[in-house]
Amino acid sequence: MDVAVIGKGPAGWSCAMTARMRGLSAVVIAPRNDTGLLHTAERIDNYPGLPHISGSELLDSFRDQALAMGTEEKTGLVRQIMPNGSHFMLLIENDVMECKTVVLAMGAARPTLLPGEEEQLGHGVSYCATCDGMFYRDKRIAVLSTSMQGIEEAAFLAKVVGELDYYALKPHNTEELPSMAHIVHEKPKAIGRDDAGVTVTTDQATHCYDGIFIFRAAMPLNMLLQDLKTEGGHIPVDREMKTNVPGVFAAGDCTGRPLQIAKAVGEGNIAAISAAEYITKHG
Ligand SMILES: Cc1cc2nc3c(=O)[nH]c(=O)nc-3n(C[C@H](O)[C@H](O)[C@H](O)COP(=O)(O)OP(=O)(O)OC[C@H]3O[C@@H](n4cnc5c(N)ncnc54)[C@H](O)[C@@H]3O)c2cc1C
Known part of the structure; x- marks a missing residue:
């Protein structure tokens, strides 16, 4: 081209x-x-x-x-x-x-990034399921998405990972999420890291994962x-x-x-x- x-x-x-x-x-x-x-x-x-x-x-x-x-x-x-x-x-x-x-x-x-997101990009935070999904075989991951694109990516990741938490960054239909995914009804406020992995801090708690996938438009x-x-x-x-x-x-x-x-x-x-x-x- x-x-x-x-x-x-x-x-x-x-x-x-x-x-x-x-x-x-x-x-x-x-x-x-x-x-x-x-x-x-x-x-x-x-x-x-x-x-x-x-x-x-x-x-x-x-x-x-x-x-x-x-x-x-x-x-x-x-x-x-x-x-x-x-x-x-x-x-x-x-x-x-x-x-x-x-x-x-x-x-x-x-896009407005979450505080801490850029620092963790490539160190547990990814924007590409196809590129990085295989690194998380049987692991615990989070998917954060502004749109239905996150549902499609979660469907792909669900075949690989052990556990998947889904956060809707903006309201969208989540009915077609794979059954193994768990929807977290909390608002992500920041991305971080602790001894056990990368973290999503929400308006209610801090959750730790092996990997975090983020999808925006x-x-x-x-x-x-x-x-x-x-x-x-x-x-x-x-x-x-x-x-x-x-x-x-x-x-x-x-x-x-x-x-x-x-x-x-x-x-x-x-x-x-x-x-x-x-x-x-x-x-
Ligand atoms: C309500 C409203 C009214 C307006 N009225 C007027 C008017 O009367 N007169 C006037 O002159 N101007 C007006 N404007 C401004 C005008 O719309 C913009 O100046 C114009 O659209 C800019 O064109 P653009 O091609 O640069 O970008 P845009 O029209 O913003 O298009 C950007 C494109 O890039 C795509 N894109 C972004 N990131 C990626 C990516 N990573 N990968 C692939 N695609 C990507 C987007 O999806 C989109 O298709 C108005 C704007 C609004 C919102």
Whole structure:
């Protein structure tokens, strides 16, 4: 794949269209629980040429146009971007995809981590059941999730682990949890560690586990791409939408204010042109 675009908002679709116009293959990726909020806008009055359009109409029209131009679409949260020589490997939920360039078009939504979570990541805390589930054969684990995605991941983990406690970080249907899972009706407040393992401290108690799996609809920027430079939660870019990582570009709300559709579309267009130039130069 020439261009992997992370995000199905105005920046992502615009980037994919220009990439296709430049003869590149392009895929646009976003999770099932889309964190883009434009579809909730009832009326947009400042997008040129399309007065009084709703957010969902505009997004549908971007998507239809991009797909008609041959853009591929993929559903899944991108958990990690790993530079691999002249290419990048993307971990999309439990799939891996290889691409030549990456365009970050992830909007401004960032997850709020639990205190202590980042410190324990890789030391008992994981965001990927497929990658790390096997380390917890017959062990005691916790699954914390904001959505139904946690139910699917718990179903996979239930086949491996000995005990599984499930915490809903936001309300969602838990009826399809595997029968061996135990729902804990407490509110997680922090992640920590004691002599016996990693801990979940809730509004009521502290529970100890061998491992903790956490599932949300977005990723913190520094965990998505290790060496990516950020400033106040945004990704600094130059006028060509280049980030500090060669081959990685960014567009739209994730590069900072103004948070506007026209700006996102323009930056998506520039990012695609820059990605095309990068591919021409680097092969
Ligand atoms: C209610 C409302 C009304 C608005 N009205 C206007 C208006 O009238 N005019 C105007 O100009 N602007 C308006 N805006 C702002 C506008 O919606 C944003 O500026 C615009 O959507 C930004 O586009 P984007 O592509 O950068 O990001 P977004 O539209 O936020 O899209 C981000 C995408 O990235 C995906 N994503 C995030 N993390 C990952 C990941 N790790 N892996 C895969 N996918 C990921 C998300 O799921 C989403 O698909 C409004 C916003 C809201 C919420």
